[in-house]
Amino acid sequence: MSSAHPLGLPMAVPVPGLPARVRIHEVGARDGLQNEKATVPTEVKAEFIHRLAGAGLSTVEATSFVHPKWVPQLADAEALFPLLSGLDVELPVLVPNERGLERALALGADRVAVFASVTESFAKANLNRTVDESLTAFAPVVERAKGAGCRVRGYLSMCFGDPWEGQVPVDRVVTVARALLDMGCDELSLGDTIGVATPGHVTALLAALDTAGIGADVLGVHFHDTYGQALSNTLAALQHGVSTVDASAGGLGGCPFAKSATGNLATEDLVWMLQGLGIETGVDLAELTATSLWMAGHLGRPSPSRTVRALGPAAAPSSEE
Amino acid sequence: MSSAHPLGLPMAVPVPGLPARVRIHEVGARDGLQNEKATVPTEVKAEFIHRLAGAGLSTVEATSFVHPKWVPQLADAEALFPLLSGLDVELPVLVPNERGLERALALGADRVAVFASVTESFAKANLNRTVDESLTAFAPVVERAKGAGCRVRGYLSMCFGDPWEGQVPVDRVVTVARALLDMGCDELSLGDTIGVATPGHVTALLAALDTAGIGADVLGVHFHDTYGQALSNTLAALQHGVSTVDASAGGLGGCPFAKSATGNLATEDLVWMLQGLGIETGVDLAELTATSLWMAGHLGRPSPSRTVRALGPAAAPSSEE
Numbered sequence: 001m002s003s004a005h006p007l008g009l010p011m012a013v014p015v016p017g018l019p020a021r022v023r024i025h026e027v028g029a030r031d032g033l034q035n036e037k038a039t040v041p042t043e044v045k046a047e048f049i050h051r052l053a054g055a056g057l058s059t060v061e062a063t064s065f066v067h068p069k070w071v072p073q074l075a076d077a078e079a080l081f082p083l084l085s086g087l088d089v090e091l092p093v094l095v096p097n098e099r100g101l102e103r104a105l106a107l108g109a110d111r112v113a114v115f116a117s118v119t120e121s122f123a124k125a126n127l128n129r130t131v132d133e134s135l136t137a138f139a140p141v142v143e144r145a146k147g148a149g150c151r152v153r154g155y156l157s158m159c160f161g162d163p164w165e166g167q168v169p170v171d172r173v174v175t176v177a178r179a180l181l182d183m184g185c186d187e188l189s190l191g192d193t194i195g196v197a198t199p200g201h202v203t204a205l206l207a208a209l210d211t212a213g214i215g216a217d218v219l220g221v222h223f224h225d226t227y228g229q230a231l232s233n234t235l236a237a238l239q240h241g242v243s244t245v246d247a248s249a250g251g252l253g254g255c256p257f258a259k260s261a262t263g264n265l266a267t268e269d270l271v272w273m274l275q276g277l278g279i280e281t282g283v284d285l286a287e288l289t290a291t292s293l294w295m296a297g298h299l300g301r302p303s304p305s306r307t308v309r310a311l312g313p314a315a316a317p318s319s320e321e
Numbered sequence: 322m323s324s325a326h327p328l329g330l331p332m333a334v335p336v337p338g339l340p341a342r343v344r345i346h347e348v349g350a351r352d353g354l355q356n357e358k359a360t361v362p363t364e365v366k367a368e369f370i371h372r373l374a375g376a377g378l379s380t381v382e383a384t385s386f387v388h389p390k391w392v393p394q395l396a397d398a399e400a401l402f403p404l405l406s407g408l409d410v411e412l413p414v415l416v417p418n419e420r421g422l423e424r425a426l427a428l429g430a431d432r433v434a435v436f437a438s439v440t441e442s443f444a445k446a447n448l449n450r451t452v453d454e455s456l457t458a459f460a461p462v463v464e465r466a467k468g469a470g471c472r473v474r475g476y477l478s479m480c481f482g483d484p485w486e487g488q489v490p491v492d493r494v495v496t497v498a499r500a501l502l503d504m505g506c507d508e509l510s511l512g513d514t515i516g517v518a519t520p521g522h523v524t525a526l527l528a529a530l531d532t533a534g535i536g537a538d539v540l541g542v543h544f545h546d547t548y549g550q551a552l553s554n555t556l557a558a559l560q561h562g563v564s565t566v567d568a569s570a571g572g573l574g575g576c577p578f579a580k581s582a583t584g585n586l587a588t589e590d591l592v593w594m595l596q597g598l599g600i601e602t603g604v605d606l607a608e609l610t611a612t613s614l615w616m617a618g619h620l621g622r623p624s625p626s627r628t629v630r631a632l633g634p635a636a637a638p639s640s641e642e
Contacts, residue, residue: 010548011481011488013521160332167332195631198597199556200334227331228590228627229597232553235520269549276519276550306549310516 008286008311014278019243021280023059025153025189025220026052026267028295030061030094032252034073035263038299042076046083048295049091052249055287057267059090061113065100081107092153101141105148112145113153114138114185118176121164122157122193135179142184154180155189155222159205161196170208177214187218189246192233195226199236206240220244223265225251225304230265231273238279245270250292250303266305268292286311329607329632335599340564342601344380346510346541347373347588349616351382351415353573355394359620363397367404369616370412373570376608378588380411382434386421402428413474422462426469433466434474435459435506439497442485443478443514456500463505475501476510476543480526482517491529498535508539510567513554516547520557527561541565544586546572546625551586552594559600566591571613571624587626589613607632 029049033040040048045063052060062084068075077093084091085108092111095101104112116134117123123131138154145152159173177188190205206216221237221244223230234245248264271283289311296303303309350370354361361369366384373381383405389396398414405412406429413432416422425433437455438444444452459475466473480494498509511526527537542558542565544551555566572587592604610632617624624630 010517010519010550011522013519013525015521015524196331198331198334198594200336200598201332203336204334225627226631227593228552228587229331229594231549232556232594235553235556266549272548273519273550273553277521306546310547 010272010276012276012278018238018277018279019241021243022238022274023244024057024267024270024281024283025092025222025244025246026057026060026249027222027246027264028052028249028252028267030064030074031246031264032248032250034064034071035253036073036299039073040298042079042083044295044298045076045080048249048291049084050087051291051294052288053087053089055291056281056283057089057249057288058282059092060087062091062093064094064096065103066094066096067100078103078107081109090151092151094155095141095145097137098141098144101145105145105150110150111153112150113155113189114141114180115155115157116176116180117157118173119158119162119165119168121162125164126157131176135176135183138180139183142180146184151187152185153187153189153220154185155191156180157191157193159190159197160192160201161194163194170205173205174208174212174214177209178212181214181218187220187244188214189220189222189244191222191246192224192230195224195229197223197233198229199232202233202236203240206237206242210240216241216243220246222246225263225265231269234265234270235273238277249288250295250308251305252292252295252299252303263304266292266303266307268305268307268311272307331593331597333597333599339559339598339600340562342564343559343595344565345378345588345591345602345604346413346543346565346567347378347381347570348543348567348585349373349570349573349588349613351385351395352567352585353569353571355385355392356574357394357620360394361619363400363404365616365619366397366401369570369612370405371408372612372615373609374408374410376612377602377604378410378570378609379603380413381408383412383414385415385417386424387415387417388421399424399428402430411472413472415476416462416466418458419462419465422466426466426471431470432472432474434476434510435462435501436476436478437497437501438478439494440479440483440486440489442483446485447478452497456497456504459501460504463501467505472508473506474508474510474541475506476512477501478512478514480511480518481513481522482515484515491526494526495529495533495535498530499533502535502539508541508565509535510541510543510565512543512567513545513551516545516550518544518554519550520553523554523557524561527558527563531561537562537564541567543567546584546586552590555586555591556594559598570609571616571629572626573613573616573624584625587613587624587628589626589628589632593628 063077247267251266384398568588569585
């Protein structure tokens with residue numbers, strides 16, 4: 001039987017108490033492509049971002065100004081960013097340090113993000129610093145960014161579990177969240193980097209943050225679908241009042257068939273749920289799906305998004321068909 | 322980075338108001354294998370069901386007594402069922418009509434299920450009857466099964482959407498649910514056959530059933546992951562008090578890469594969430610995952626379950642690796 005829904009969209013049945021509108025923070029062009037094996041030409045990245053904006057995404061994280069040695073996939077940030085001028089959407093960029101910030105500011109970026117670890121193990125592995133040292137290092141970056149008029153997002157990675165340390169206590173997340181806000185971050189993104197969160201854990205973390213005076217209005221959630229939990233975790237966050245959700249077009253960044261498929265929540269799967277909940281996103285699902293299929297063609301492999309596969313043509317590349 | 326969680330299980334954070342225990346109605350051996358291209362030998366099916374029971378699943382739908390012409394994958398019901406004797410779990414079987422019921426009863430089945438459509442289009446396509454005609458035809462089947470001491474489950478398909486008719490009004494579901502209960506069904510399973518449900522729709526349907534006097538205690542939910550929504554829909558159902566959830570080990574029944582991946586919710590993905598919510602299932606996730614990997618080997622293709630892929634060995638068959 002065909003799985004196609006004749007309307008191409010779910011029936012909208014709003015639920016009282018949920019946000020009326022969700023801002024999707026689209027991370028496919030940065031977090032997604034950063035974790036893909038294939039190197040995508042700069043012009044394709046630019047077209048991708050233009051198409052994402054055209055599909056109605058109002059925040060499209062564009063690239064990273066980390067040293068090309070660490071993330072060669074995004075080594076073309078200086079070439080890419082000017083190709084995005086004129087786009088009427090927010091285009092945040094990741095900056096790892098003051099040098100990266102200066103590069104971003106020189107190109108006119110006005111939205112930047114820093115990337116902090118909640119756990120010592122990941123801070124050591126990713127930043128070669130303790131958590132405290134990394135926060136100390138970020139403080140002047142955030143201060144300089146704010147001074148330059150930027151809006152600053154603070155990413156918190158490993159908020160639920162860590163591959164070395166296992167379960168992560170919620171008070172550790174609260175401590176790092178407070179530090180990032182105190183240094184001037186305008187918003188935070190709570191990352192489940194290895195995808196081990198479940199809805200009760202999400203609710204408990206959001207409640208602990210709330211108790212510490214950190215409300216849903218400054219929080220975004222960033223779930224990975226490693227164990228298939230990203231969307232139910234998102235529902236729990238919406239029920240707590242969170243209205244900023246990170247997602248990656250087509251689920252970019254997670255290999256659909258590899259064991260370590262620590263992929264991001266696919267934007268299409270998220271939009272399908274939000275559409276069904278009657279929550280406004282501004283996103284045209286058909287256009288977004290077409291964009292992800294087009295990018296899947298460039299990457300030479302099918303999208304891991306179930307919604308993309310369900311709405312897309314039957315001709316998705318596959319060894320099964 | 323490795324996606325493996327050092328504990329192999331999520332942190333349990335219970336949520337007040339959810340059921341303390343969920344009964345998983347495992348459908349992999351029937352609904353799953355019925356929708357797989359590969360024909361699985363009877364002995365493999367028997368071992369599969371023994372392993373599912375060994376992993377702690379207390380209800381394992383075993384096979385179908387539909388005419389072999391319609392479901393050749395399950396044509397070996399007579400040979401299979403006796404191989405399950407001695408298993409201390411519930412082993413419901415699907416019976417399409419009185420002839421199928423007699424075959425099941427002759428083998429000692431004491432749990433049977435009938436399969437009704439909520440929509441006229443699917444009743445016509447699947448049963449070549451109107452909805453009313455099909456209910457009339459089921460009445461003597463249910464009566465005879467009850468008379469023989471069987472517990473009877475009534476499946477309702479197309480409860481949320483239908484590939485021909487689109488959105489399905491909740492009152493249509495209420496009408497068919499009431500008819501099935503009135504003829505003697507002990508429990509119902511609400512099927513989202515094409516996977517288009519979203520959490521608000523789930524809540525609205527359960528509320529409408531409740532208003533009609535059909536409470537969560539007689540209801541199970543049966544979600545498909547076509548658009549990635551099965552687990553968030555399940556969360557919505559748990560929040561309404563539903564404590565019976567259908568799932569298919571390894572996500573059997575949905576081709577992971579095909580367009581029409583109208584696959585069942587994978588039991589492992591469900592168990593991961595329930596474990597995280599502190600909800601008891603009795604299932605050993607490691608044993609269940611090992612069972613699904615073993616079956617994936619027999620089918621010659623990887624499991625579509627994200628949890629199976631995350632917990633399994635890196636050597637899952639794939640054209641990507």
